[in-house]
Amino acid sequence: MGPILRIEKLEKSFGGVTAVDGIDFEVNPHQIKALIGPNGAGKTTIFNLISGIYPITSGTIRFKGQKINGLKSYVIAEKGVSRTFQNVQLFENMTVLENVMVGRHCRTRSGLFAAILNSKKTRAEEKRIREYSLEMLSFVGLEAKRDEVASSLVFQQQKLLEFARALATEPELILLDEPVAGLSVPETDEMVQLIYRIREIGITILLVEHDMGMVMEVSEEVVVLNSGQVIAEGTPRQVQNNEAVITAYLGKRETENASYTKS
Amino acid sequence: MSLGSQLLQYLFTGITLGTIYGMVALGFNIIYSSTGIINLAQGEFVMLGGMMMIYLTTIIKLPMVVGFFLSILIVALMGALFERGAIHPLKDPSVITLIIITIAASILFKGGAMFAWGKETFSLPAFSGEEPVMVLGATILPQTLWILGIMAATVVFLIFFFGFTLTGKAMRACAANRTAASLVGINVKTMVLLSFALSAAIGATAGIIIAPIALMDYNRGTMLAVKGFSVAVLGGLGSNVGAVVAGFVIGIMESLGAGFVSSGYKDAIALVVLLLVLFIKPGGLLGSREKGEFKKF
Amino acid sequence: MAMPLGLGNSYYLNVLVFVGIHSLITIGLSLLMGYAGQISLGQAAFFGLGAYTSGILSTKFGVSPWLALLAAIFVTGGIAFLIGAPALKLKGHYLAMATLAFGYIVYIIFNQASSFTGGPSGFGQIPRFRLGSFVFKTDVHYYYLVWILVIIALLISLNITHSRVGRALRSIHAGELTANTMGVNTAKYKIQIFVLSAVYASVAGSLYAHFITFLNPSPFGFHFSIVLVTMVVVGGVASVWGAMIGAALLTVLPEYLRAFQDYDILIYGSILLLIMVFLPKGLFVGIFDLVKKRKNR
Numbered sequence: 001m002g003p004i005l006r007i008e009k010l011e012k013s014f015g016g017v018t019a020v021d022g023i024d025f026e027v028n029p030h031q032i033k034a035l036i037g038p039n040g041a042g043k044t045t046i047f048n049l050i051s052g053i054y055p056i057t058s059g060t061i062r063f064k065g066q067k068i069n070g071l072k073s074y075v076i077a078e079k080g081v082s083r084t085f086q087n088v089q090l091f092e093n094m095t096v097l098e099n100v101m102v103g104r105h106c107r108t109r110s111g112l113f114a115a116i117l118n119s120k121k122t123r124a125e126e127k128r129i130r131e132y133s134l135e136m137l138s139f140v141g142l143e144a145k146r147d148e149v150a151s152s153l154v155f156q157q158q159k160l161l162e163f164a165r166a167l168a169t170e171p172e173l174i175l176l177d178e179p180v181a182g183l184s185v186p187e188t189d190e191m192v193q194l195i196y197r198i199r200e201i202g203i204t205i206l207l208v209e210h211d212m213g214m215v216m217e218v219s220e221e222v223v224v225l226n227s228g229q230v231i232a233e234g235t236p237r238q239v240q241n242n243e244a245v246i247t248a249y250l251g252k253r254e255t256e257n258a259s260y261t262k263s
Numbered sequence: 264m265s266l267g268s269q270l271l272q273y274l275f276t277g278i279t280l281g282t283i284y285g286m287v288a289l290g291f292n293i294i295y296s297s298t299g300i301i302n303l304a305q306g307e308f309v310m311l312g313g314m315m316m317i318y319l320t321t322i323i324k325l326p327m328v329v330g331f332f333l334s335i336l337i338v339a340l341m342g343a344l345f346e347r348g349a350i351h352p353l354k355d356p357s358v359i360t361l362i363i364i365t366i367a368a369s370i371l372f373k374g375g376a377m378f379a380w381g382k383e384t385f386s387l388p389a390f391s392g393e394e395p396v397m398v399l400g401a402t403i404l405p406q407t408l409w410i411l412g413i414m415a416a417t418v419v420f421l422i423f424f425f426g427f428t429l430t431g432k433a434m435r436a437c438a439a440n441r442t443a444a445s446l447v448g449i450n451v452k453t454m455v456l457l458s459f460a461l462s463a464a465i466g467a468t469a470g471i472i473i474a475p476i477a478l479m480d481y482n483r484g485t486m487l488a489v490k491g492f493s494v495a496v497l498g499g500l501g502s503n504v505g506a507v508v509a510g511f512v513i514g515i516m517e518s519l520g521a522g523f524v525s526s527g528y529k530d531a532i533a534l535v536v537l538l539l540v541l542f543i544k545p546g547g548l549l550g551s552r553e554k555g556e557f558k559k560f
Numbered sequence: 561m562a563m564p565l566g567l568g569n570s571y572y573l574n575v576l577v578f579v580g581i582h583s584l585i586t587i588g589l590s591l592l593m594g595y596a597g598q599i600s601l602g603q604a605a606f607f608g609l610g611a612y613t614s615g616i617l618s619t620k621f622g623v624s625p626w627l628a629l630l631a632a633i634f635v636t637g638g639i640a641f642l643i644g645a646p647a648l649k650l651k652g653h654y655l656a657m658a659t660l661a662f663g664y665i666v667y668i669i670f671n672q673a674s675s676f677t678g679g680p681s682g683f684g685q686i687p688r689f690r691l692g693s694f695v696f697k698t699d700v701h702y703y704y705l706v707w708i709l710v711i712i713a714l715l716i717s718l719n720i721t722h723s724r725v726g727r728a729l730r731s732i733h734a735g736e737l738t739a740n741t742m743g744v745n746t747a748k749y750k751i752q753i754f755v756l757s758a759v760y761a762s763v764a765g766s767l768y769a770h771f772i773t774f775l776n777p778s779p780f781g782f783h784f785s786i787v788l789v790t791m792v793v794v795g796g797v798a799s800v801w802g803a804m805i806g807a808a809l810l811t812v813l814p815e816y817l818r819a820f821q822d823y824d825i826l827i828y829g830s831i832l833l834l835i836m837v838f839l840p841k842g843l844f845v846g847i848f849d850l851v852k853k854r855k856n857r
Binding site (some may be wrong): 051052053072073074077078082083085088090091092093094097098101102103104105106107108110111112114115116117118122126129165203242 | 676681716720723724725728729730731735737738739740741742743744745746752756814
């Protein structure tokens with residue numbers, strides 16, 4: 001199989017501001033790839049373009065060879081691309097379990113009439129939705145909280161819930177937007193383990209992060225963005241030693257290559 | 264009457280109507296710009312202005328000029344009271360809550376007016392005589408000239424206020440970015456209060472100047488609000504130039520429609536325009552597509 | 561259900577029939593407003609469309625009332641779809657105003673299309689429902705008919721709220737963009753529930769028409785749309801039970817307020833305002849919460 005995600009000449013302007021200025025990169029199946037770059041480099045914008053939240057200005061986004069730019073968000077989710085959000089976007093007044101069950105929506109069928117008639121088939125499907133969602137919850141370790149209201153969870157748990165919900169859509173590619181932002185060191189470690197487990201079940205991961213230690217440890221390849229353009233791509237080690245990258249992060253000064261190693 | 268002068272007549276009527284709708288739209292814009300709220304009670308300010316003026320001048324027999332400014336002041340105060348009582352105490356209200364609250368307020372204003380003045384229609388003597396003036400075969404009431412004049416004065420005042428006074432600029436700052444505005448020392452709460460008062464004042468002015476022509480009753484507000492909103496949306500919510508232009512457009516369309524097609528359906532014209540604009544280009548004529556989409560809601 | 565046996569007085573039955581008819585509408589509206597988080601300020605229009613379609617088909621075209629009711633469902637549902645599809649792309653205030661405008665347009669049509677609707681004075685002699693030789697004539701008959709339908713509507717609504725679709729609706733209310741990204745076709749569900757709520761209102765309208773046996777436009781205007789929203793809000797937006805409570809309260813209340821006549825709108829306005837400021841989740845949930853807070857002290 002070719003790359004699972006291919007971005008070609010992607011551009012996005014908001015009025016006069018060009019957020020994404022001609023970006024090309026690929027993600028291979030089962031990879032863990034990271035998008036990094038200083039603030040404002042365009043990373044979350046790219047995620048929003050892939051998810052169909054913003055329309056693109058020009059270029060193409062291909063998922064498993066198929067063009068997905070221009071498709072509605074829910075169709076993209078159906079095709080197998082799911083994501084988490086930078087500032088956690090849970091369905092706050094719904095329970096933990098219900099949040100995950102919404103994720104099952106694109107894999108199930110019972111519509112309005114089925115709901116009204118509440119047939120055996122519908123009830124059976126509802127049971128399967130519930131079971132699958134519970135599995136996702138135990139995968140991330142939130143099973144005990146299943147009937148709590150989502151807004152009552154602590155921050156780390158909310159992030160885990162987002163994972164569970166995204167996993168419930170049975171994605172082949174998952175976009176993680178700053179998965180460890182705001183987490184403590186031990187919480188970050190847990191998240192990293194979870195990411196490995198997600199890869200183990202066959203899902204490709206593209207993530208955006210600022211925590212360099214985590215990124216360098218977890219990713220096989222890294223794409224570095226600055227001002228809407230790709231300035232470097234390669235393994236973590238290659239990227240760490242890249243002149244342009246150092247300049248982008250630290251400015252044009254002769255400084256020691258900042259070492260972001262895990263303590 | 265020849266077709267030409269008939270057309271002209273409708274045009275004049277349309278311009279008169281358009282001025283009023285435009286002023287209601289300006290009222291919407293002011294509150295919307297500062298707070299993101301659509302004040303569905305806007306039409307009641309117009310009604311209250313007219314009714315108050317009628318009451319003060321015909322019943323209490325105050326002189327017209329005194330009545331004029333006093334009415335505006337009183338209604339502005341009502342607007343301020345409304346803000347303090349119903350808007351200010353809300354904590355992070357949802358859109359539905361805001362909509363319902365402004366509707367509730369409009370109902371209360373309407374009920375209050377009905378309580379105070381009954382259900383009959385009232386009229387106000389024209390500002391300077393009732394003799395229509397002939398222009399090219401069509402008649403214009405002197406009141407129309409007053410309407411246009413006062414509208415123009417209001418617009419000039421608003422341009423001056425928002426463009427050149429500190430308070431006005433502060434209000435624009437709140438509209439652009441509340442947090443930033445408060446960080447530079449602008450008292451956002453006061454600005455919100457002021458925007459309601461100002462909006463009410465403008466609405467009241469519109470009510471007063473139209474009263475001699477249109478007759479006032481307690482129920483006049485709702486339709487005015489809806490049409491005023493149509494105008495505001497057509498011109499692009501928040502755009503004052505748009506409001507004035509769109510006001511004329513809808514006023515003239517309504518007048519022509521009433522004259523040539525059917526007077527029964529004339530109210531529907533502004534409504535259909537509203538639907539078309541909302542469905543096709545919510546940003547309005549002078550707004551952009553994205554403006555229509557990315558605004559607060 | 562066994563009540564009529566104990567109530568000899570037809571007046572109370574009559575009120576209960578209306579509570580039932582109103583409940584039908586509010587249950588549908590609460591699905592739209594509470595679960596899907598959308599707003600409709602024009603629900604009275606669908607009520608009216610159901611009533612007039614039923615009435616016109618059965619009087620002018622001799623269609624049996626049952627078939628007329630069915631036809632009305634399709635007509636009203638169809639119109640709801642045509643309006644809903646573009647309107648539900650709008651958010652917040654824009655959606656509210658679009659529904660308001662739509663409601664007003666329908667009301668104007670009821671008043672103006674006299675050849676069909678009899679204009680402002682309406683028309684009468686609408687036949688009653690019959691099953692074979694049994695005619696649904698008295699309040700007792702109608703009481704059972706209406707409340708059986710309300711129970712069916714309730715069951716349908718409860719099934720929906722506990723289903724995958726209900727969950728989808730709630731996710732739309734909680735965060736439409738997020739729901740979309742998680743695979744929910746939000747546009748489809750919003751339209752479906754909008755049409756469903758219109759169908760509920762249509763059935764209520766048909767029931768009304770064949771009960772009162774004459775129709776004029778006045779119950780189907782903006783005023784009643786607001787009363788309906790009040791009913792839903794008072795009872796509790798996110799609850800079908802609350803919707804029924806709201807319908808009951810606000811159908812019965814005016815009976816006690818008869819002494820106040822037209823000032824009922826003042827009372828509605830005040831109720832709305834007080835609830836929105838102090839108990840925005842409605843009586844049902846609000847009182848629940850208050851009790852909980854007391855317990856936790």
